[in-house]
Amino acid sequence: MKQIALDIGLAPGPTLSSYFAGSNEPALKHLQLWAGSPTRSPVPTYLWGESASGKTHLLKAVEHSLREQGASAGWLDASVHEPPEFDPAWAVVLLDDVHLYTAVQQHAAFNWFVNAQTHQRGVLAAGLLPPADLQLREDLRTRLGWGHVFHLQVLHEPERRAVLRQEADARGVFLGDDVMDFMLTRFSRDLGSLVALLGRLDGYALQTKRAITIPLIKSMLENE
DSSP, X not given: OOOBOOOOOOSSXXXXXXXXXXXXXXXXXXXXXXXXXXXXXXXXXXXXXXXXSSHHHHHHHHHHHHHHTTOEEEXXXXXXXXXXXOOTXXXXXXXXXXXXXXXXXXXXXXXXXXXXXXXXXXXXEEXXXXXXXXXXXXXXXXXXXXXXXXXXXXXXXXXXXXHHHHXXXXXXXXXXXXXXXXHHHHBOOOHHHHHHHHHHHHHHHHHHTOOOOHHHHHHHHHTO
């Protein structure tokens, strides 16, 4: 059955508390301690795993946590075609989707990494592959792998069901098993997308004064 990939994110934004860890609990606890400490370790952390394992969620959540503390972070992903120079005011450097970096982005990432070490700033990076398998310049690849490395696992379907059920209960929304089956088989398995979809469905159900059913989901998609 064809999946519908939704280009939507969590609202109001990913946080560490909204990340359902499952078997990724060690990585989450590490980042909670690291992001919450004003004297966070400059030893780099690298997260890797397949799409929908929550890598970007965790990087954005760390950025959010720092922002709440009044700190700023340097952010680089594959969409930043002209990376800025390293800013000593940054508390940390966040490097997302490093496996997609161009030569220009790799050069910037290496420069940020070196400066972060010089200024005793933290580095948190994420990619699809383990460090040894990254097709990057050698000096950047080796630096990504010498600190803490966590392999993130995608949540299994029972875990995704549990999260959706928990979110629905928190909203006072009833999700029938048929609706849950439809959401899990027809849409992206990324948990953030599924939770955001639930939020949209809740709003649409309130607007139309209808219960959340498969016809309601189809109606919402047709009217967007």
